[in-house]
Amino acid sequence: MKFSIIADFYEKIEETSKRLEMTDLLVQLFRETPTELIDKVVYLTTGRLYPLFIPIELGLAEKLAVRSVAMASGHKVSEVEEKLKKVGDLGLVTEQILKTKKQRSLQQKPLEVLDVYETLDKIAKASGAGSVEAKLKLLSRLLLDGTPKEAKYIIRMVIGALRLGIAEYTILDALAITYTGDKENRAILERAFNISSDLGLVAKTVATKGLEAVKNFKISVGSPIRMMLAQRLSSPEEILEKMGGRCAVEYKLDGERVQAHKNNGEVNLFSRRLENITEQYPDIAELIKNNIKPDRAIVEGEIVAIDPQTGELLPFQTLMRRRRKYGIKEAVEEFPASLNLFDVLLVDKTDYTTKPYTERRKKLEEIVKKNERIKSVEAKIVENAQDMESFFEKAIEEGCEGLMAKSTQPDSIYEAGSRGFKWIKYKREYKTEMIDTIDTVIVGAFMGRGKRAGTYGALLVAVYDQEKDMFTTISKVGTGFSDTDLQEMPERLKKYKIDHKHPRVDSKLKPDVWFTPGQVIEIIGSEYTLSQVHTTALGAIKKDSGIAVRFPRFTGKWRDDKSPEEATTVKEIIEMYQAQIKTQPKTQKENSDS
Numbered sequence: 001m002k003f004s005i006i007a008d009f010y011e012k013i014e015e016t017s018k019r020l021e022m023t024d025l026l027v028q029l030f031r032e033t034p035t036e037l038i039d040k041v042v043y044l045t046t047g048r049l050y051p052l053f054i055p056i057e058l059g060l061a062e063k064l065a066v067r068s069v070a071m072a073s074g075h076k077v078s079e080v081e082e083k084l085k086k087v088g089d090l091g092l093v094t095e096q097i098l099k100t101k102k103q104r105s106l107q108q109k110p111l112e113v114l115d116v117y118e119t120l121d122k123i124a125k126a127s128g129a130g131s132v133e134a135k136l137k138l139l140s141r142l143l144l145d146g147t148p149k150e151a152k153y154i155i156r157m158v159i160g161a162l163r164l165g166i167a168e169y170t171i172l173d174a175l176a177i178t179y180t181g182d183k184e185n186r187a188i189l190e191r192a193f194n195i196s197s198d199l200g201l202v203a204k205t206v207a208t209k210g211l212e213a214v215k216n217f218k219i220s221v222g223s224p225i226r227m228m229l230a231q232r233l234s235s236p237e238e239i240l241e242k243m244g245g246r247c248a249v250e251y252k253l254d255g256e257r258v259q260a261h262k263n264n265g266e267v268n269l270f271s272r273r274l275e276n277i278t279e280q281y282p283d284i285a286e287l288i289k290n291n292i293k294p295d296r297a298i299v300e301g302e303i304v305a306i307d308p309q310t311g312e313l314l315p316f317q318t319l320m321r322r323r324r325k326y327g328i329k330e331a332v333e334e335f336p337a338s339l340n341l342f343d344v345l346l347v348d349k350t351d352y353t354t355k356p357y358t359e360r361r362k363k364l365e366e367i368v369k370k371n372e373r374i375k376s377v378e379a380k381i382v383e384n385a386q387d388m389e390s391f392f393e394k395a396i397e398e399g400c401e402g403l404m405a406k407s408t409q410p411d412s413i414y415e416a417g418s419r420g421f422k423w424i425k426y427k428r429e430y431k432t433e434m435i436d437t438i439d440t441v442i443v444g445a446f447m448g449r450g451k452r453a454g455t456y457g458a459l460l461v462a463v464y465d466q467e468k469d470m471f472t473t474i475s476k477v478g479t480g481f482s483d484t485d486l487q488e489m490p491e492r493l494k495k496y497k498i499d500h501k502h503p504r505v506d507s508k509l510k511p512d513v514w515f516t517p518g519q520v521i522e523i524i525g526s527e528y529t530l531s532q533v534h535t536t537a538l539g540a541i542k543k544d545s546g547i548a549v550r551f552p553r554f555t556g557k558w559r560d561d562k563s564p565e566e567a568t569t570v571k572e573i574i575e576m577y578q579a580q581i582k583t584q585p586k587t588q589k590e591n592s593d594s
């Protein structure tokens with residue numbers, strides 16, 4: 001398969017302004033892909049070489065990529081840098097520069113997908129002495145052999161900025177259509193994906209062995225399971241009603257979720273985005289190794305930063321200082337952390353995901369050797385609102401965010417990758433007049449003026465519409481950013497910059513800069529209001545109006561641990577808007593309706 005086929009499709013995908021067209025284009029691409037290459041084409045399309053949980057990444061430093069473009073084109077490094085400053089996207093710069101290069105030799109063979117994949121793989125894996133030069137050489141060779149258009153995509157892949165913004169679920173749709181002729185079968189592919197987190201493997205299996213083989217997927221130690229997520233409601237009464245009058249409640253801690261896989265002496269830790277984060281948390285890996293009794297197990301919990309003197313819980317931002325590539329040993333000492341377990345998915349050969357909550361929780365208690373650094377989270381069964389409320393107060397007093405209510409019904413299995421009502425979060429902010437913080441995706445930016453010249457003045461942020469797989473705008477945020485945030489913003493968002501509205505974004509506003517949905521940030525505001533400008537829940541409450549956040553402010557939390565699809569959903573916004581209306585005095589309600 002020629003790499004030009006892929007490059008042509010990427011260009012079409014980039015040009016489309018319709019979300020549904022993305023699926024059709026993917027189907028066409030997959031139809032042109034030989035089955036033995038489908039896993040590789042799927043990984044490349046997600047901007048990777050392997051599934052997320054395998055820590056082999058492209059992401060070459062841009063400086064090196066610039067050198068390699070210079071090498072391949074015969075330009076000076078400073079010339080490439082100059083152009084990059086003006087254009088901002090090294091992919092485009094590469095394409096432009098190579099277009100003006102002299103004719104390529106006629107004997108040159110066109111680039112093959114396999115050759116590109118294997119060379120990128122070598123680049124990603126090269127390490128140690130001499131590896132920089134080796135990477136440069138490998139990359140320059142690809143750039144020389146490829147057409148300018150191919151080079152544009154190769155460069156973007158190499159620096160980790162492909163920015164196609166295709167959801168995993170769109171790829172699953174396209175795979176179902178391509179290989180089974182029926183989009184309905186996506187549910188079967190989705191289940192396999194939820195328990196293996198490996199799109200390439202799902203693709204290869206359905207393409208070569210058919211749907212039956214996909215049905216036989218089982219969870220296994222080493223492959224992360226897509227995490228179960230929670231809905232949110234704003235009162236104990238509503239929660240109890242949804243749960244059938246009785247449920248478990250657990251402390252909801254404000255840290256980083258982790259899924260730990262133990263296989264004899266080997267431990268792997270995965271984040272909620274399914275990245276392998278073992279290296280960042282050697283202390284937590286040790287705890288799992290020594291304090292989880294069975295040889296093989298998968299458990300889940302929350303890593304929380306603690307004050308070693310008092311044992312008190314510290315906020316999420318403190319823990320995020322552990323997210324670094326260098327100086328890990330120092331960080332372990334400077335920001336000590338504890339592990340608070342709340343679920344078990346596998347023990348030895350037994351799959352626990354299909355067992356009800358109470359059984360899982362009981363097993364969890366059995367398998368943990370507890371100490372002050374590793375424990376199971378406080379939990380309790382409640383049957384009335386009062387008990388839930390007092391447990392909530394206690395949780396807040398002890399520094400938690402609120403509670404996680406969990407169903408105890410016979411069907412309360414661990415639903416991999418799903419956000420249902422079997423888990424419901426109940427957070428502190430609902431209690432005050434302030435609205436809860438929400439996680440939003442940056443989809444655009446407005447240029448700053450005056451003091452903010454040269455950076456962004458405000459960001460256009462969106463929430464996730466799960467049904468339509470779209471991002472709808474909810475606010476323009478310009479406050480709450482520190483000077484460092486502002487300074488670093490253009491660099492941080494650079495890899496998401498595109499030159500037109502992304503097809504998965506629904507916006508009436510036209511910002512100066514558009515982004516592929518990628519970066520999640522937490523914001524808070526004073527309340528929700530109806531809006532003519534924003535597209536969230538358009539028409540759901542009132543004809544032609546959407547819902548917006550009033551007086552929005554960045555909370556300081558860059559939610560690098562969340563993928564855009566894990567942002568707050570439109571459904572949650574509607575529920576919070578309705579909860580707010582219920583508690584507002586009438587005059588205010590009328591105001592917000594106007």
Ligand code: AMP
Nearest residue numbers: 230250251252253256257302342377404
């Ligand atoms: P949110 O990020 O607000 O959607 O809330 C869900 C997150 O709460 C999970 O992904 C966990 O990281 C975290 N969490 C804290 N405590 C618990 C708990 N007891 N059970 C489940 N999740 C918890």
